[in-house]
Amino acid sequence: MFNDIADMLEIKAESPYRITAYRRAARSLEGLTEDIAAVAERGKLEEIPGVGKSTAEKILEFLKTGTCAYYEELRKQLPAGITTLMTVSEVGPKTAMLLHEKLGIDSIEELEQAARKGLVRDLPRMGAKTEENILKGIALLRRSKERLPIGAVLPLSREIVDALRGLTAVKQISVAGSLRRMRETIGDIDILVTSSKPEKVMEIFTTMPRVRQVLAKGPTRSSVILDTGIQADVRVVEPEAFGAALQYFTGSKEHNVKVREKAVRRGLKVNEYGVFRVKDDRRTAGKTEEEVYRAVGLPWFPPEIREDQGEIELADRGMLARLIELKDIRGDLQMHTRWSDGSDSLEAMAKAARELAYEYIAITDHSQSLKFVGGVPIDEVREHVKIAKRVSDKAGITVLMGTECDILPDGRLDYPDEVLKELDVVVASVHSRMRMAEEEMTARIVKALDNPHVDILGHPTGRRLGLRDAYAVNIERLIEAAARTKTALEVNASPQRLDLSDTHARMARERGVPLVISTDAHNRYQLSYMEYGVAIARRAWLEPRHVINTLPLKEFISWLHER
Ligand SMILES: [Zn+2]
Ligand SMILES: [Zn+2]
CATH class of the missing domain: 3.30.210.10 (DNA polymerase, thumb domain)
Known part of the structure; x- marks a missing residue:
């Protein structure tokens, strides 16, 4: 409300001193971590920096009535929608007035339409560049209201943390919030810091190259919007x-x-x-x-x-167990090479996996009917088995030959049993006809689980975060079937999938279903996705004993054989 008051005073060209006073009060309140009603009750409102007698009165009035007479009066003096327009980063009070007076624009939607039609550029002091920036500002505003997949946020947060960590002014630093809890989507980035020179830290944070807009800047809290549209906050706290x-x-x-x-x-x-x-x-x-x-x-x-x-x-009850960690993982059981739609050779994948200190990997290219991703015909699979064996002997890591075999619409597998039998690891997945009715889809997958050659069900629900929902499937019945057939369910670690989700992985764990965590890497760099899968597994309370690819090679092989 104070920000709105400041905006409105600015449009009315009131004294800059009063405008700044309201902005300062607004910023302090934004940084407040205690409930303002509690502060008011203690009679300490005026101890908040930037809050004086008159602003404190307005806060009390607001707490009592839900609004404030001064604010309502200012609003009546201005055309509706002006303050809404000003939430777009490129639109200041003068521009908002201009847009309203010349084009009759009162909402973000109207502004977007006008800018797309090229109407904004012809206004005085505007031009094509400003118009383009307004459109970008609108897109940014919309994105900052959404949650982003963790895969898009974690690397970004590390960039910021690493840059700040390098400063001598920064003593301790950590991310907090849902990002630290590794939720699958993230609303904003929260970073906590201790520092003897908070101003210096904030100066560097708010001027980082990825910063698109500074929302607030102060010695204890600063907020910015980054180029991807996500908000990042840094707070400086006392070491104690x-x-x-x-x-x-x-x-x-x-x-x-x-x-x-x-x-x-x-x-x-x-x-x-x-x-x-x-x-x-x-x-x-x-x-x-x-x-x-x-x-x-x-x-x-x-x-x-x-x-x-x-x-x-x-x-x-003293029963908190040690959760699985990245270092517990001894092998990766789903990856693709140039034999289908991957971009690295088997040798390159093996070498990269060995550098991660894995004991084994399974090469699982797509099966024959998936022609659009280079699915591998039967005679070539048999050839690949021999090549994998040769590489395995000299690569310093065990290369198991597998397949990510398509589950056909009727539940049969895309290779005959004689072929599946020759492979070490069979991951079965759905990639086609995903709009089936739930009953039909469930029966299709359960039938695949009943095939004794299938070791793992790949990305069990088929979701792509932010792109495609899971197909309709009865997850309880899948888990039941996996428990009965002792087939492992995959936690697909690719940040676009994270499938099973944490909730479903926990359900599987409770029913005694074995789980695997695999990256589904399509190049050697994506082998590092394992950390996302491990995070999901931890959120699902998985311990090393619940995850098959924490087994040493020998035990893993005997698990395969026992099945
Ligand atoms: Zn693929
Ligand atoms: Zn797949």
Whole structure:
């Protein structure tokens, strides 16, 4: 509301001093981590930087009535829609007025249409370049409201963290929020820092090349929108409170509610500044997360499971187990080479996998009927088995020969059993006729699971994050069939898939279904996708014993044979 007031005062060309005062108050409130109603109740509103007597009164009025008379009055004096237009990064108050007066534009949709028709460029002081920037600004605004797949966000966040970590002004640094919990989609990037020179850190953060728009810049919190449309926030916190802030901002909200309940029972309270004794407000913990959890009688929780899905209760019973980690993975069981639609040779994939310290890999190119991705005809598969054997003998890593065999619409497999029998690893997947009715699709896949040569069901639901929903399939019945036939279900680690999802992988685990984590790499670099799959597995509470490709080679081979 204060931002809107400042915008409106700007349009009315009021004193710059008053405009700045409202902006400053707005920025402080944006950075506030405590509920403003609680601050008001303590009578401490005027202690918030930038909040004076008159703004404090307006906050109280707002808390009481849901609005404020001054704000309502200003709005009445201005044409509707002006402040909406100004949320586009390229549109300031003067431009908004111009657009309204000359073209009658009052909404973002109208602005977009006018800009597409080339109407905006002809206004005074505008031009084609401004028009283009307005369209970009609208696209950016829309994207900043969506969640992005983690695969698009994690590398970006690492870029920022690495750049800041290099500064001598930065002491500790960590991402927080849903990104630290490794959720499959991410709303924004939260970064926490301790620093003796916060201004310096913020200067560098807000001027990074990927920054498209600075939303707020202050010594304790800055927010920007990056070129991909995602928002990134950096907060500088006290070293004594780093662990508490990290715990608080990592969430989830639901997990933290449970943590606070624990604290209350011990006469403590927890917030982002630390753990405090209620009776005298003395801080008893805050420097590290371990310390914070210990103070309330809990062990430290891996961020991936802080979702209030029973983890606190499990910890109470002392049953929190060690979750799977990247270093537990001993092999990758789905990858493609130039033999089908991959872009590297088998040798290159084997070499890259050996550098990851794997013991084994399975080469699983597409099967014969998938012609558009170079599916491999039968005589060539038999040839490949021999080549894989030769490479395996001298590559310093065991190269198993496999296939990602298509599950045909009627549930038969794309190679006859005699061929499947000759292969070490058979991954079966659906790539065609994905719009079947649920009943038909479920029966199709269950039939494939009943084929004794099938070891793994690849990307079981077929979803592509942000592109395509899962096909209609009864996941419970798939899990049941996998349990009955002892077929492994894949957690496909490709960040475009993440299939099974965390929820489904957990369901599978609970039913005793073996799982594998595979990258589905189509070139050697994508072997690094394994970390996304491991994150999903951790969110699903998987331990190494639940995941077949943590087995040493010999045991993995005997698992294949026993089946
Ligand atoms: Zn492929
Ligand atoms: Zn596939």
